[in-house]
Amino acid sequence: MKLAGAFLSTILLTSLSTLGQPAQATELRIATQPAPHYAPIFVAKQKHWLEDDLAKDGVTVKWSSFVAGPPENESFAAGQQDVGFMGDTPAIIARSAGQNTRIIGIAAVGPKALAVVVPKDSPIKSPADLRGKRVAVTKGSYAHHLLYVVLKNAGLQLSDIKLIHLPPADLVTALLHGDVDAAATWEPYLSRIEEAGGHVLVDGTGIKKGELVIVAIDEYAKKNFHVVEKFLRAYQRGYDFIKANPKQAGELIASDVKLTPEQFSKVLPKFDYVIAIRPEHVEELKKTEEFLRSHELTKNPVDIDAFVDARYLKAAGRK
Amino acid sequence: MTADSSAETVPEAMVCLPARVPGQRAVAQPFLRALLGRRARTRASRLIQYLVLPLAIVTLWETLCRANLIRVIALPAPSTVAVTLWGLCITGQLPVHVGASLLRVLEGFAAASALGLSLGVAVGISTTVARFTDLIIQILRPIPPIAWIPLAILWFGIGEASKVYIIFLGAFFPIIIGVIEGIRNADHRYVEVARALEISRWKLIRRVVLPGALPTIITGLRIGLGNAWVCVVAAELIAAERGVGYIIVDGREMSRPDLVIAGMISIGVIGKLMDVGLRKMERALVPWRAQYQGG
Numbered sequence: 001m002k003l004a005g006a007f008l009s010t011i012l013l014t015s016l017s018t019l020g021q022p023a024q025a026t027e028l029r030i031a032t033q034p035a036p037h038y039a040p041i042f043v044a045k046q047k048h049w050l051e052d053d054l055a056k057d058g059v060t061v062k063w064s065s066f067v068a069g070p071p072e073n074e075s076f077a078a079g080q081q082d083v084g085f086m087g088d089t090p091a092i093i094a095r096s097a098g099q100n101t102r103i104i105g106i107a108a109v110g111p112k113a114l115a116v117v118v119p120k121d122s123p124i125k126s127p128a129d130l131r132g133k134r135v136a137v138t139k140g141s142y143a144h145h146l147l148y149v150v151l152k153n154a155g156l157q158l159s160d161i162k163l164i165h166l167p168p169a170d171l172v173t174a175l176l177h178g179d180v181d182a183a184a185t186w187e188p189y190l191s192r193i194e195e196a197g198g199h200v201l202v203d204g205t206g207i208k209k210g211e212l213v214i215v216a217i218d219e220y221a222k223k224n225f226h227v228v229e230k231f232l233r234a235y236q237r238g239y240d241f242i243k244a245n246p247k248q249a250g251e252l253i254a255s256d257v258k259l260t261p262e263q264f265s266k267v268l269p270k271f272d273y274v275i276a277i278r279p280e281h282v283e284e285l286k287k288t289e290e291f292l293r294s295h296e297l298t299k300n301p302v303d304i305d306a307f308v309d310a311r312y313l314k315a316a317g318r319k
Numbered sequence: 320m321t322a323d324s325s326a327e328t329v330p331e332a333m334v335c336l337p338a339r340v341p342g343q344r345a346v347a348q349p350f351l352r353a354l355l356g357r358r359a360r361t362r363a364s365r366l367i368q369y370l371v372l373p374l375a376i377v378t379l380w381e382t383l384c385r386a387n388l389i390r391v392i393a394l395p396a397p398s399t400v401a402v403t404l405w406g407l408c409i410t411g412q413l414p415v416h417v418g419a420s421l422l423r424v425l426e427g428f429a430a431a432s433a434l435g436l437s438l439g440v441a442v443g444i445s446t447t448v449a450r451f452t453d454l455i456i457q458i459l460r461p462i463p464p465i466a467w468i469p470l471a472i473l474w475f476g477i478g479e480a481s482k483v484y485i486i487f488l489g490a491f492f493p494i495i496i497g498v499i500e501g502i503r504n505a506d507h508r509y510v511e512v513a514r515a516l517e518i519s520r521w522k523l524i525r526r527v528v529l530p531g532a533l534p535t536i537i538t539g540l541r542i543g544l545g546n547a548w549v550c551v552v553a554a555e556l557i558a559a560e561r562g563v564g565y566i567i568v569d570g571r572e573m574s575r576p577d578l579v580i581a582g583m584i585s586i587g588v589i590g591k592l593m594d595v596g597l598r599k600m601e602r603a604l605v606p607w608r609a610q611y612q613g614g
Binding site for chain 1 (some may be wrong): 391
């Protein structure tokens with residue numbers, strides 16, 4: 001009985017505690033999402049560049065996949081990830097909730113890869129028609145912000161529609177079965193919906209840049225500067241490969257991004273794998289933060305200038 | 320009950336004259352006696368016993384959070400949860416969510432009661448019906464309502480119907496089992512006496528079997544309602560916009576573990592209140608139960 005109690009409390013305290021992170025990590029745990037937004041890292045993954053590069057430092061690489069930002073945030077909160085890829089919205093939500101991360105790069109910018117879609121033969125012809133309709137979105141994702149902006153530009157509020165929270169795969173099913181009248185989502189789901197007869201009502205062009213970010217845990221990044229540097233360099237290398245061999249890249253990462261090589265070559269133009277953090281990106285992040293705070297989707301304000309950390313990029317770029 | 324209480328035949332507060340009882344301080348005012356009297360002290364010490372462990376745990380939890388020994392993004396401090404819960408109450412959100420969940424639970428429970436009672440009586444009084452339905456009931460019973468969610472969505476969509484269906488499943492099996500067992504356990508002596516008096520089968524069921532089965536049936540209903548409330552979270556995983564289960568789902572998606580815990584506490588408190596209410600109703604409806612169990 002005593003032993004069981006001691007055992008249980010040890011497990012509980014180590015998982016909840018802030019203590020006990022080793023000085024130099026022997027592992028790099030990468031959180032990804034199966035989407036073309038992060039194609040460069042999947043090229044690096046398939047080519048084993050990171051594993052080879054980090055083996056000299058005695059660091060192994062562990063890959064995880066999440067369907068969207070919120071479940072990825074959960075894993076970060078449980079202390080299971082070191083670096084990760086997600087939309088700007090979940091990154092800011094996590095930071096506001098007290099997650100100790102920093103943005104070390106812009107994974108991609110893709111306003112066309114993020115859209116409000118309607119099914120085939122939908123009576124909805126413009127965003128104003130969304131009033132009173134059932135609209136599905138993965139709450140806490142960057143599509144949630146897009147929906148807000150789309151509605152605002154049409155003179156509507158989020159409260160003027162029936163917002164239904166669904167994870168990405170269920171969202172596609174619900175839209176195609178007619179359980180919802182419209183949905184806000186991203187690639188590869190957009191392609192899937194379009195192939196089933198649906199079409200884009202309005203995408204992010206001109207209204208939301210659709211920034212995807214690379215985040216890292218503060219403590220990990222501080223203590224493992226070179227690992228993070230190599231990680232960013234691998235991403236850049238992946239991008240160079242895609243630019244030089246788009247077809248080959250499509251075939252290489254088809255299962256990672258859940259798109260056939262044909263589909264991938266069609267959606268590739270929608271993305272700009274920027275990596276560098278430019279002032280316009282910071283401005284966009286601030287807009288997203290303001291939306292979240294004013295709609296009480298986050299409790300605590302986030303200082304975007306403090307959230308963003310370009311030092312790792314600078315170091316990676318120099319070499 | 321202390322040995323002295325038998326000597327107190329009138330409430331302490333009604334005693335107007337001060338009196339000395341061995342071992343008790345003499346007090347002039349009657350209300351002081353009510354406060355400091357033995358019965359009050361027993362009640363106070365009992366209250367303390369109920370509260371001391373929960374308060375100790377909450378204090379420890381808060382201390383660990385403040386000392387930064389617990390990552391608050393994984394387990395928020397009780398003070399944070401309390402503020403969140405308070406915010407939900409005064410903005411009127413909590414009553415809306417609780418109301419939405421209660422409505423779904425009542426709908427599911429009503430459907431489960433109607434079907435469970437009628438089917439249960441049929442199975443209980445007819446061995447033929449029992450044999451036909453036994454396998455189906457026994458195989459479906461262990462399947463947790465959560466496992467039904469994919470089918471519920473395919474059959475009923477993502478609206479209220481699929482949620483009420485999950486809750487219906489949670490309530491149905493305890494109810495039908497309660498009815499069947501209650502009927503089977505009806506006291507044979509009464510049945511034999513009724514048979515000896517040659518009353519009709521229908522009258523036998525109505526006047527002897529069912530009243531005898533009533534205590535177990537009501538237990539089944541109580542467990543069914545409790546189970547229905549437990550299933551609220553499972554049901555509200557299906558694209559809900561309101562409800563206490565929705566508060567938990569929302570808290571999870573928005574990285575707000577304090578909302579998750581606030582939702583959990585709401586569910587626990589309301590479940591407890593429902594059970595208290597049902598027990599009171601049970602005592603009113605089945606007053607003979609105490610003797611029945613003893614006899």
